[in-house]
Amino acid sequence: MTKMPLSKGLNAGLRAAMEADEKVLIMGEDVGRLGGVFRITDGLQKDFGESRVIDSPLSEQGILGTAVGMAMRGYRPVLEIQFDGFVYPAYDQIVSQVAKFHFRSAGKVKMPMVIRIPFGGGIGAVEHHSESPEGQFALTAGLKVVACSNANDAYWMIQQAIASDDPIVFMEPKRRYWDQGEVDLDHDPFPLHKSRIVREGTDATLIAYGPMVKTCLESADAAAEDGVNLEVIDLRTLSPLDLDPVYDSVRKTGHAVVVHEAAQTLGLGAEISSRITETCFYSLEAPVLRVTGYDMPYPPSRTEEEFLPGLDRVLDAVDRSLEY
Amino acid sequence: MSLTTPDTYMADDPAGDFPIVQLLTPEGERVSHPEFAYDGDDESIRELYRDLVLMRRVDFEAHALQRHGEIGLWPPAQGQEAAQIGSGRALRKQDFAFPTYREHGVALCRGVEPGKLVGLFRGTELGGWDPNEHGIALYSIVIGAQTLHATGYAMGLTLDGAVGHNDPDRDAAVIAYFGDGATSQGSVNEAFDWAAVFNAPVVFFCQNNQYAISASTDRQTRGPIAQRAGGFGFRGMRVDGNDVLACHAVTKAALQKARDGEGPTLIEAYTYRMGAHTTSDDPTRYRETAEVETWKLKDPIERVKRYLQVQGTPQEFFDALDAEAEVLGKNLREACKALPEPDLEALFSMVYVDGETPELLEQKAAYVAFRDGLETEGTPA
Ligand SMILES: Cc1ncc(C[n+]2csc(CCOP(=O)(O)OP(=O)(O)O)c2C)c(N)n1
Numbered sequence: 001m002t003k004m005p006l007s008k009g010l011n012a013g014l015r016a017a018m019e020a021d022e023k024v025l026i027m028g029e030d031v032g033r034l035g036g037v038f039r040i041t042d043g044l045q046k047d048f049g050e051s052r053v054i055d056s057p058l059s060e061q062g063i064l065g066t067a068v069g070m071a072m073r074g075y076r077p078v079l080e081i082q083f084d085g086f087v088y089p090a091y092d093q094i095v096s097q098v099a100k101f102h103f104r105s106a107g108k109v110k111m112p113m114v115i116r117i118p119f120g121g122g123i124g125a126v127e128h129h130s131e132s133p134e135g136q137f138a139l140t141a142g143l144k145v146v147a148c149s150n151a152n153d154a155y156w157m158i159q160q161a162i163a164s165d166d167p168i169v170f171m172e173p174k175r176r177y178w179d180q181g182e183v184d185l186d187h188d189p190f191p192l193h194k195s196r197i198v199r200e201g202t203d204a205t206l207i208a209y210g211p212m213v214k215t216c217l218e219s220a221d222a223a224a225e226d227g228v229n230l231e232v233i234d235l236r237t238l239s240p241l242d243l244d245p246v247y248d249s250v251r252k253t254g255h256a257v258v259v260h261e262a263a264q265t266l267g268l269g270a271e272i273s274s275r276i277t278e279t280c281f282y283s284l285e286a287p288v289l290r291v292t293g294y295d296m297p298y299p300p301s302r303t304e305e306e307f308l309p310g311l312d313r314v315l316d317a318v319d320r321s322l323e324y
Numbered sequence: 325m326s327l328t329t330p331d332t333y334m335a336d337d338p339a340g341d342f343p344i345v346q347l348l349t350p351e352g353e354r355v356s357h358p359e360f361a362y363d364g365d366d367e368s369i370r371e372l373y374r375d376l377v378l379m380r381r382v383d384f385e386a387h388a389l390q391r392h393g394e395i396g397l398w399p400p401a402q403g404q405e406a407a408q409i410g411s412g413r414a415l416r417k418q419d420f421a422f423p424t425y426r427e428h429g430v431a432l433c434r435g436v437e438p439g440k441l442v443g444l445f446r447g448t449e450l451g452g453w454d455p456n457e458h459g460i461a462l463y464s465i466v467i468g469a470q471t472l473h474a475t476g477y478a479m480g481l482t483l484d485g486a487v488g489h490n491d492p493d494r495d496a497a498v499i500a501y502f503g504d505g506a507t508s509q510g511s512v513n514e515a516f517d518w519a520a521v522f523n524a525p526v527v528f529f530c531q532n533n534q535y536a537i538s539a540s541t542d543r544q545t546r547g548p549i550a551q552r553a554g555g556f557g558f559r560g561m562r563v564d565g566n567d568v569l570a571c572h573a574v575t576k577a578a579l580q581k582a583r584d585g586e587g588p589t590l591i592e593a594y595t596y597r598m599g600a601h602t603t604s605d606d607p608t609r610y611r612e613t614a615e616v617e618t619w620k621l622k623d624p625i626e627r628v629k630r631y632l633q634v635q636g637t638p639q640e641f642f643d644a645l646d647a648e649a650e651v652l653g654k655n656l657r658e659a660c661k662a663l664p665e666p667d668l669e670a671l672f673s674m675v676y677v678d679g680e681t682p683e684l685l686e687q688k689a690a691y692v693a694f695r696d697g698l699e700t701e702g703t704p705a
Contacts, residue, residue: 025483051483056518057514057517057518057521059514059517059518061472061510061511061514062472062475062514062515062517062518064472065469065471065472065473065475065476065511065514065515066472066473066475066476066479066515066518067476068472068473068476069422069472069473069474069475069476069477069478069479069480069498070476070477070479070480071476072455072461072473072476072477072480073476073477073480073481073483073484074480075480075483089510092466092469092511093469093472093511096466096469097466097469097473100450102674102675102676102677103450103671103674103675104450104451104462105450105451105454105455105462106449106450106451106674107673107674107677108451108454108455108456109455109456109462110677112677141675142675142676144676144681164677164678165677165678166676166677166678193681239681240681240682240683240684241682241683242682
């Protein structure tokens, strides 16, 4: 066990992946000499050279579009999108090209690439720096989407994503980059496309991913003081979803609350809620509730405390669920 | 203020200040150029002629298949044969081409069977061939997207050390095809920029066929397309796109430059689409018959035929080629009808390399159960 912040977990994971496979390339704006604006790629160019850690032009469609050609040439590009709000110029290539190539070619062409996106709010940034576009990728067939929430997952999930032959959108909770956590370098990692119970409980189930996992754990701590015992599930994989642990939990607790920063309407919470209802209808003692961002563009940062789901809103939803 | 295009527009003025490379006139006479020359003998010109004729035959045959309802849509390439065969035959086996949806001639040069070209348009396939087997990517429907793929692939060649050895069997290059309309897309401009910045071994081959569906080139750009490369830091040139010898010579030189590690080139092949944009289009709504008539006089195939006749090519050569085209057409018709019907059940496993997701497995099972249920219902007791 080694203690390190989530950002360092990613950095160490990237390093391990580059050491394991020389076809792994990193590409993005400022990823080389600067080590990325969040320093996730710190020191990698120095050790692996400019041909493997490529400072790209300021051109998101270029990053994704050239990566398609590189993947066709047998490389495994790992791409950094500097901030969530800047992925849209590349959206066309991700959705129309990356996601569809394997299908279009009847399995002849693989797109083994990882698209890293620091996402979510809570750092007091200016506009376009705090968005949650994960749902837009999760609804695109052909892509897989994962989100890490802690240093250990950061270290292992990035390596697993890079090793995958399918394209993976890798969401990084930017406000948790600096959170310290234990990383287990020696034991086999938890599988990539599996969700995980991170706190056991009996009264209600909280379902979250990325930055909201910590919020839910804190909520559970607070609820415990009032004698309410919450189970918390870290989804980890957003596409495909792994909901079996969720169903098991809901069958046990009868109450489910989904928590995410992205806007409510057509967000992942809608899908999860629908599936819980389809699968666990007779176990439910209350409708599945959601605690999410509001259906508005990300607001000025001085309002983000209220905009983002926090402890109080989560606990309020739990109360409403338990009162049914 | 109105949004009309000013008269000062120059892009499509072939007599303007951007020189055009030509080696074979519309009358079938060879002319020389200070920099570029076609380096093959008359036998090789007969081979190019054969390619031109067979490409046109495939194109006509596919067009007819659409009219007979065998395929849903076809983008005809008549008029663009010289640009495609000239450039396509300049490629080596280890090179890689990234086409749009109209590069039937290039695909044939890369050994794609004619029958496989129509799968996409018949709706039995989304692609039709194995890109790695043929050294040509699948047709790209999204305008311009493939120019970035080509650039990335070319960057990969550089990383692989596949350029600059002065070794004809090893050094490789990439060619990206696109139209004049595509030059308005951000992707194409980003591809130019990346290719220049990374000195990528890629040739950008723009077939300026004067129209993007109904919009003429002056709706896309105000300057000569070839000139644009200069702004990105590499060379652009304009070639007579109806002259197979010039297209071959210019592309060959640009590919060699790329293979030698000297970076990208933009070639604007100045040509004309004789037919409709696709079989769903009505070109009489946006262009004059007179314009089409002038371009008929510049036909890319006729001029080669005239040249070969004057050189004394016997009539039997032309007759044998006609017979060969006839067989090719028949084979294409049969191959088209023999294309296997796609199986939706099988497609569930094509979405991901790592097998079906739980969602896909569940949906496949539901689909199969529903389909099989219908079949049983349909059979009499
Ligand atoms: C991104 C995108 N927008 C619109 C279309 C619809 N479309 C298909 S072909 C075409 C015109 C393309 O013109 P050009 O690039 O000159 O190529 P050409 O067909 O003339 O070879 C358009 C607008 C498309 N396929 N892709």
